[in-house]
Amino acid sequence: xxxxxxxxxxxxxxxxxxxxxxxxxxxxxxxxxxxxxxxxxxxxxxxxxxxxxxxxxxxxxxxxxxxxxxxxxxxxxxxxxxxxxxxxxxxxxxxxxxxxxxxxxxxxxxxxxxxxxxxxxxxxxxxxxxxxxxxxxxxxxxxxxxxxxxxxxxxxxxxxxxxxxxxxxxxxxxxxxxxxxxxxxxxxxxxxxxxxxxxxxxxxxxxxxxxxxxxxxxxxxxxxxxxxxxxxxxxxxxxxxxxxxxxxxxxxxxxxxxxxxxxxxxxxxxxxxxxxxxxxxxxxxxxxxxxxxxxxxxxxxxxxxxxxxxxxxxxxxxxxxxxxxxxxxxxxxxxxxxxxxxxxxxxxxxxxxxxxxxxxxxxxxxxxxxxxxxxxxxxxxxxxxxxxxxxxxxxxxxxxxxxxxxxxxxxxxxxxxxxxxxxxxxxxxx
Amino acid sequence: xxxxxxxxxxxxxxxxxxxxxxxxxxxxxxxxxxxxxxxxxxxxxxxxxxxxxxxxxxxxxxxxxxxxxxxxxxxxxxxxxxxxxxxxxxxxxxxxxxxxxxxxxxxxxxxxxxxxxxxxxxxxxxxxxxxxxxxxxxxxxxxxxxxxxxxxxxxxxxxxxxxxxxxxxxxxxxxxxxxxxxxxxxxxxxxxxxxxxxxxxxxxxxxxxxxxxxxxxxxxxxxxxxxxxxxxxxxxxxxxxxxxxxxxxxxxxxxxxxxxxxxxxxxxxxxxxxxxxxxxxxxxxxxxxxxxxxxxxxxxxxxxxxxxxxxxxxxxxxxxxxxxxxxxxxxxxxxxxxxxxxxxxxxxxxxxxxxxxxxxxxxxxxxxxxxxxxxxxxxxxxxxxxxxxxxxxxxxxxxxxxxxxxxxxxxxxxxxxxxxxxxxxxxxxx
Numbered sequence: 001x002x003x004x005x006x007x008x009x010x011x012x013x014x015x016x017x018x019x020x021x022x023x024x025x026x027x028x029x030x031x032x033x034x035x036x037x038x039x040x041x042x043x044x045x046x047x048x049x050x051x052x053x054x055x056x057x058x059x060x061x062x063x064x065x066x067x068x069x070x071x072x073x074x075x076x077x078x079x080x081x082x083x084x085x086x087x088x089x090x091x092x093x094x095x096x097x098x099x100x101x102x103x104x105x106x107x108x109x110x111x112x113x114x115x116x117x118x119x120x121x122x123x124x125x126x127x128x129x130x131x132x133x134x135x136x137x138x139x140x141x142x143x144x145x146x147x148x149x150x151x152x153x154x155x156x157x158x159x160x161x162x163x164x165x166x167x168x169x170x171x172x173x174x175x176x177x178x179x180x181x182x183x184x185x186x187x188x189x190x191x192x193x194x195x196x197x198x199x200x201x202x203x204x205x206x207x208x209x210x211x212x213x214x215x216x217x218x219x220x221x222x223x224x225x226x227x228x229x230x231x232x233x234x235x236x237x238x239x240x241x242x243x244x245x246x247x248x249x250x251x252x253x254x255x256x257x258x259x260x261x262x263x264x265x266x267x268x269x270x271x272x273x274x275x276x277x278x279x280x281x282x283x284x285x286x287x288x289x290x291x292x293x294x295x296x297x298x299x300x301x302x303x304x305x306x307x308x309x310x311x312x313x314x315x316x317x318x319x320x321x322x323x324x325x326x327x328x329x330x331x332x333x334x335x336x337x338x339x340x341x342x343x344x345x346x347x348x349x350x351x352x353x354x355x356x357x358x359x360x361x362x363x364x365x366x367x368x369x370x371x372x373x374x375x376x377x378x379x380x381x382x383x384x385x386x387x388x389x390x391x392x393x394x395x396x397x398x399x400x401x402x403x404x405x406x407x408x409x410x411x412x413x414x415x416x417x418x419x420x421x422x423x424x425x426x427x428x429x430x
Numbered sequence: 431x432x433x434x435x436x437x438x439x440x441x442x443x444x445x446x447x448x449x450x451x452x453x454x455x456x457x458x459x460x461x462x463x464x465x466x467x468x469x470x471x472x473x474x475x476x477x478x479x480x481x482x483x484x485x486x487x488x489x490x491x492x493x494x495x496x497x498x499x500x501x502x503x504x505x506x507x508x509x510x511x512x513x514x515x516x517x518x519x520x521x522x523x524x525x526x527x528x529x530x531x532x533x534x535x536x537x538x539x540x541x542x543x544x545x546x547x548x549x550x551x552x553x554x555x556x557x558x559x560x561x562x563x564x565x566x567x568x569x570x571x572x573x574x575x576x577x578x579x580x581x582x583x584x585x586x587x588x589x590x591x592x593x594x595x596x597x598x599x600x601x602x603x604x605x606x607x608x609x610x611x612x613x614x615x616x617x618x619x620x621x622x623x624x625x626x627x628x629x630x631x632x633x634x635x636x637x638x639x640x641x642x643x644x645x646x647x648x649x650x651x652x653x654x655x656x657x658x659x660x661x662x663x664x665x666x667x668x669x670x671x672x673x674x675x676x677x678x679x680x681x682x683x684x685x686x687x688x689x690x691x692x693x694x695x696x697x698x699x700x701x702x703x704x705x706x707x708x709x710x711x712x713x714x715x716x717x718x719x720x721x722x723x724x725x726x727x728x729x730x731x732x733x734x735x736x737x738x739x740x741x742x743x744x745x746x747x748x749x750x751x752x753x754x755x756x757x758x759x760x761x762x763x764x765x766x767x768x769x770x771x772x773x774x775x776x777x778x779x780x781x782x783x784x785x786x787x788x789x790x791x792x793x794x795x796x797x798x799x800x801x802x803x804x805x806x807x808x809x810x811x812x813x814x815x816x817x818x819x820x821x822x823x824x825x826x827x828x829x830x831x832x833x834x835x836x837x838x839x840x841x842x843x844x845x846x847x848x849x850x851x852x853x854x855x856x857x858x859x860x
Contacts, residue, residue: 008471015783017760017786021780021783021784022788061522094783099464100804100805102798102803102804102805102806106794106798108804113786115788115816115817116816167635196817197816197817198818207539212722214645215644215645217647217817235839238839241839241841242839242841244841245841245842245843245844246841248843249841249842250577258615275797296811330447348450348836352834352836353451353524354447354451356447356450356506356543356546356832358832358833359832359833359834360832360833360834360835361834361837362834362835362837363836363837363838363839364536364835364836364837364838364839364841365840365841365842365843367754367841367842367843368532368536368837368840368842369833370842373532373842373852374530374532374538374833375530375532375538375852375854375856386545386626386627386830387545387626387627387647387817387818387830388817388818388833390830390831390833391540391831391832391833392833400816400820401820401821402787402788402789402790402820402821403788403790403799403804403820403821403822404782404789404790404791404792405789405790405791405792405794406778406782406791406792406793406794406797407791407792407793407794407798408793409665409668409671409793409794410793410794410795410798411671411672411674411675411676411678411679411794411795411797412675412679412795412797412798412800412803413675413678413795413797414675415803420511421469422803422805424805426805
């Protein structure tokens with residue numbers, strides 16, 4: 001098995017380099033055919049999924065997991081629509097990011113290129129095969145898909161659809177492969193010569209265990225401990241609205257608010273915010289200074305204020321001004337998304353400048369940190385890494401660049417003191 | 431010692447976050463003061479350097495290494511000019527890369543931000559302290575500088591200048607620190623929570639050993655096995671010129687040509703190219719098919735064609751067309767820089783599309799792969815990694831991004847079917 005997965009990765013590299021060098025229409029045709037196949041083979045897909053669901057029902061899989069495992073006609077239609085949309089998009093490869101005329105007849109371009117071979121490790125949701133597989137093909141990457149064993153049969157049929165679409169376009173299907181079993185995935189994680197980027201999709205635990213076991217760059221986030229800071233000059237009505245939205249809109253999301261930082265000067269007005277949260281069903285765990293201002297609150301324990309609850313629980317911590325709030329965020333946050341509520345422009349600016357997180361907001365809910373809401377189109381993931389991609393990541397997260405130089409016989413020795421000088425004329429990119 | 435370097439890194443993080451949040455003028459003032467200090471303290475700097483040089487002269491350090499270790503008044507002046515230039519440049523931080531109006535009164539910006547804490551590991555050249563230190567400060571990063579023991583005293587005085595310039599601007603000097611001793615550097619390489627990016631400056635061996643010993647992203651290249659491919663339709667005169675320039679302009683450089691790929695159809699015209707190379711003092715190591723066309727050539731051994739000579743030696747390998755050349759480059763190259771010589775536009779395009787290297791050239795010398803020649807301004811390094819930065823890297827290599835969202839109280843729950851819709855209006859960046 002171990003040997004197999006390495007061979008699969010090597011074949012993926014070869015196939016990827018071929019696919020990446022083909023015109024964009026080839027990749028569009030693959031995606032158009034994939035959309036058709038999802039329709040033509042829907043019966044097979046749903047049958048395989050039923051098999052997985054039956055097995056899961058007999059096991060200890062919890063309700064929400066069964067939901068995520070389940071495919072339906074309507075889910076397939078949504079997937080098909082997404083793939084078709086992607087098929088119609090302009091080719092991202094070869095698009096120039098910069099153009100510089102180094103000299104007459106010596107033109108430099110920096111262009112978008114595929115990253116290479118991606119390893120996607122995901123849990124439960126077989127939809128991920130199509131969502132990430134189609135994004136990878138749009139960007140000319142190879143993709144190895146390692147799903148959870150609970151979705152084995154569903155994933156197999158979906159990977160088959162991807163491979164069929166590729167080979168019917170006359171390309172080597174090895175550009176997409178399924179990877180099965182933990183040992184195979186572990187073997188790949190040890191090979192930074194074979195895999196260029198790992199994208200985990202699943203629990204924080206999954207992400208952490210992958211980050212700890214590989215030197216390959218990982219695009220993802222292990223946790224989202226997001227803060228909402230109520231400044232001394234926060235409008236209490238807005239504060240209540242953003243706290244309730246941040247906590248209750250979707251408590252399990254990574255961009256849900258987990259800690260409410262309350263300026264000590266806002267404490268006298270905390271009551272109405274707390275009442276709105278309590279009415280929305282939120283349990284408030286308050287530090288000693290906030291506690292007297294919140295009837296019915298629970299005293300915070302040691303871990304409150306540094307926990308991703310993923311539930312209707314909110315830590316409430318008191319801070320002494322903007323700088324103390326920023327300091328708290330740096331010490332206890334996860335650099336995912338943090339927001340300030342304030343009517344004071346100077347305080348907002350200080351917060352926006354000072355907080356070293358992927359997303360920093362003023363007078364908006366932490367829940368906006370999301371690729372769709374940011375207008376990025378398809379979301380590849382949310383990254384709390386500082387390198388390559390940060391925050392919500394669109395299709396650009398699957399791209400790197402190459403430098404292309406076209407000359408007419410120039411040597412570097414032609415340039416220098418007393419010889420030719422570079423023009424370095426920056427040209428617009430069209 | 432180990433504990434110390436971790437404390438230094440933690441203090442660097444705190445100081446960096448403060449410096450990065452200050453207005454650009456503060457960082458400009460630091461650099462302007464640094465330029466002055468390099469003048470005011472030149473006697474101290476040169477004395478410390480003489481001490482290192484004396485010690486090195488008694489050791490076994492080779493001539494070229496002594497050259498690199500040596501500082502002179504004129505080298506200091508060049509450094510000073512570089513720092514002043516950087517001081518006058520517009521602040522790269524906070525510059526918007528994208529601006530999107532998500533809705534009325536809900537504005538998203540993606541802005542340039544410092545990466546965080548950089549670890550620079552370099553050999554011999556104490557100039558690197560000022561070159562990289564000033565680039566790090568311009569971009570609001572903290573920088574830990576680990577030089578070779580042979581330059582210990584020179585590096586100490588230069589790090590002192592940097593720290594003094596920072597503290598005289600009222601900022602915490604911990605944003606710059608020297609790191610001494612191998613154990614201290616190793617301890618830092620084990621902490622991806624403390625260091626965000628490692629930049630090695632030195633031999634391929636140094637880079638490889640660092641890459642193998644850390645999970646922190648490394649910006650650099652271990653080797654440069656660059657190819658020049660003479661296509662069937664190459665102009666022999668141009669081929670000779672680019673081969674000589676690529677090999678002889680600076681043979682020790684990473685972008686020097688190491689392997690000449692000769693199309694079998696070009697073999698009959700190889701003689702004049704070979705003659706020009708031999709006249710320039712190059713030893714040619716030819717495969718069996720090329721050998722008969724090159725009087726005085728040496729038969730290639732096993733490692734020729736997969737070696738970075740760094741010297742006036744060139745491997746000559748025969749290939750069967752563009753695709754075979756591309757295949758050879760993928761198998762034996764280092765994805766640094768590869769070039770084609772051809773009068774045939776279609777062949778050139780196929781090569782530019784198909785070669786998966788950081789820099790791909792047509793009818794130009796591989797020696798052009800360089801930040802200055804690309805017009806990037808100061809060069810941070812050349813990266814053969816595929817993530818974050820690829821090829822010659824300018825100041826952008828020291829930057830990441832953050833997403834800033836400024837609203838007027840919006841919650842994510844306000845949007846959706848039957849509710850408000852996003853505008854997602856892309857605005858120009860000014």
